[in-house]
Amino acid sequence: AESLLLQAIEIxxxxxxxxxxxxxxxxxxxxxxxMRMELYEKAELFFTEARDIFKVKFGKxxxxxxxxxxxxxxxxxxxxxxxxxEKYLLENxxxxxxxxxxxxxxxxxxxxxxxxxxxxxxxEMVNSYVFNSKKSSSAVLQNAFSNQIFFKGLILDNSRNxxxxxxQIKDTFIQKTFNEWKFNKMILAKVFSxxxxxxxxxxxxxxxxxx
Numbered sequence: 001a002e003s004l005l006l007q008a009i010e011i012x013x014x015x016x017x018x019x020x021x022x023x024x025x026x027x028x029x030x031x032x033x034x035m036r037m038e039l040y041e042k043a044e045l046f047f048t049e050a051r052d053i054f055k056v057k058f059g060k061x062x063x064x065x066x067x068x069x070x071x072x073x074x075x076x077x078x079x080x081x082x083x084x085x086e087k088y089l090l091e092n093x094x095x096x097x098x099x100x101x102x103x104x105x106x107x108x109x110x111x112x113x114x115x116x117x118x119x120x121x122x123x124e125m126v127n128s129y130v131f132n133s134k135k136s137s138s139a140v141l142q143n144a145f146s147n148q149i150f151f152k153g154l155i156l157d158n159s160r161n162x163x164x165x166x167x168q169i170k171d172t173f174i175q176k177t178f179n180e181w182k183f184n185k186m187i188l189a190k191v192f193s194x195x196x197x198x199x200x201x202x203x204x205x206x207x208x209x210x211x
Contacts, residue, residue, distance in 0.1 A: 005030045021064070024053035028068060035071070040079045047072050066095040073129070082133050086140050089129055093143055 005026060012023040031046035051068040058064055069092040076085035129140065 001033060002030070005033065019053055019056060021053065021057050024050045024057070024064070027053070028064075028071070031075075032071060035075050035078070038078075040075060043075055044072075044079075047075060061095055061099060063099070066092055066099070069095070077129060077132065082135070085129065085133075086137055090139060090143055 009023065009026045009030065012020065012026055016023055027046045027050040031043045031050060034040070034043035034046065047068060051065065051072065054062060054065040054068055069088045073085045073088035073092060076082070076088065129136065133140075
């Protein structure tokens with residue numbers, strides 16, 4: 001894999017140039033390979049070059065640039081360079097939240113869920129760093145808390161907007177279905193507050209109807 005990537009990189013550099021995005025993507029792939037091989041110095045070299053290409057060609061809010069920061073944070077954590085790891089971790093988090101605020105309202109419900117499922121990794125990454133580093137700075141601890149609040153806020157706002165839109169629909173079937181959903185949600189809230197031994201027997205069926 002290494003030799004093939006190196007050959008492809010040389011070809012792209014000659015044909016496309018050293019600032020082409022495709023060249024940068026291959027550098028990024030090679031850096032990830034070296035990180036898995038624990039050749040951290042080589043990984044750092046290629047991650048840095050790829051990051052700089054993405055920054056120049058796409059800007060500091062582009063997913064390619066953001067992704068490179070996340071990878072570099074993991075790299076420096078593996079190298080024990082926690083100051084650098086935190087720097088890239090915080091910048092990566094900030095870009096993801098900034099982009100979500102811009103794009104989230106315009107997405108369909110399925111797109112929103114898929115995006116949240118993907119981007120929620122940011123919280124897992126930060127939480128993992130806090131757990132593994134043992135000496136996280138106050139900025140990283142605050143970031144971990146802020147991420148939790150941010151994603152919960154997005155989900156809550158999305159739910160409110162969806163409910164508001166449904167209430168405006170005149171279709172009686174949709175209104176009936178919506179009211180049944182609200183009723184089942186209320187039942188679930190009450191049931192889950194009870195001890196397991198006292199919960200209703202058809203709980204699983206109610207959960208399925210509420211999904």
